[in-house]
Amino acid sequence: QQQVKQSPQSLIVQKGGISIINCAYENTAFDYFPWYQQFPGKGPALLIAIRPDVSEKKEGRFTISFNKSAKQFSLHIMDSQPGDSATYFCAGDNQGGSEKLVFGKGTKLTVNP
Amino acid sequence: EAQVTQNPRYLITVTGKKLTVTCSQNMNHEYMSWYRQDPGLGLRQIYYSMNVEVTDKGDVPEGYKVSRKEKRNFPLILESPSPNQTSLYFCASSSRTSGRRNEQFFGPGTRLTVL
Numbered sequence: 012q013q014q015v016k017q018s019p020q021s022l023i024v025q026k027g028g029i030s031i032i033n034c035a036y037e038n039t040a041f042d043y044f045p046w047y048q049q050f051p052g053k054g055p056a057l058l059i060a061i062r063p064d065v066s067e068k069k070e071g072r073f074t075i076s077f078n079k080s081a082k083q084f085s086l087h088i089m090d091s092q093p094g095d096s097a098t099y100f101c102a103g104d105n106q107g108g109s110e111k112l113v114f115g116k117g118t119k120l121t122v123n124p
Numbered sequence: 125e126a127q128v129t130q131n132p133r134y135l136i137t138v139t140g141k142k143l144t145v146t147c148s149q150n151m152n153h154e155y156m157s158w159y160r161q162d163p164g165l166g167l168r169q170i171y172y173s174m175n176v177e178v179t180d181k182g183d184v185p186e187g188y189k190v191s192r193k194e195k196r197n198f199p200l201i202l203e204s205p206s207p208n209q210t211s212l213y214f215c216a217s218s219s220r221t222s223g224r225r226n227e228q229f230f231g232p233g234t235r236l237t238v239l
Contacts, residue, residue, distance in 0.1 A: 047230075053233070054216075057227045106225045111183070112157075114167040
């Protein structure tokens with residue numbers, strides 16, 4: 012019940028298009044859902060995060076949509092740019108409880124010019 | 125500059141030769157963790173530490189040891205490395221506020237090859 016399932020494994024989008032990455036979780040104790048962005052040769056860095064008391068969070072071109080009843084959440088990247096090309100990880104966390112941040116397996120996004 | 129540092133960044137070694145990967149953070153964070161990243165498997169937690177002298181196993185602890193004698197340092201020890209420990213390793217740290225863990229900051233990674 013600790014898993015976070017992420018899809019697709021890889022995604023190719025044209026510049027200006029919308030990139031969508033989906034995640035599903037099983038552990039209802041998760042109370043924090045971050046997305047991390049990782050560029051080649053770098054460590055992951057927090058991109059955007061959401062708590063289950065809201066259905067959507069937007070920061071610039073990046074939006075998280077959250078469906079608590081379906082236990083699913085997704086990252087939308089609007090007007091995708093070549094500089095967005097990176098690997099994206101979703102995660103589930105129980106910040107006040109279990110000390111493990113559980114990651115999805117990652118999505119490699121390529122934005123073609 | 126607030127950061128998590130790891131050394132070495134790249135290491136090629138042979139089976140059975142003990143090695144240590146160091147991790148240090150300058151943000152006074154209580155929580156530190158080690159992950160390994162493998163293609164198709166994402167990030168998997170090896171060990172974590174909630175504070176000095178407090179450590180616990182993550183999802184894939186076999187073949188690894190850690191220690192937390194100082195708040196800023198969290199070394200990862202491979203007593204007898206094997207080829208299946210060839211991987212990209214990340215150290216991470218985070219603070220805690222009112223008992224809740226905050227955003228994790230990751231180091232730059234250590235690419236380990238065990239021959």
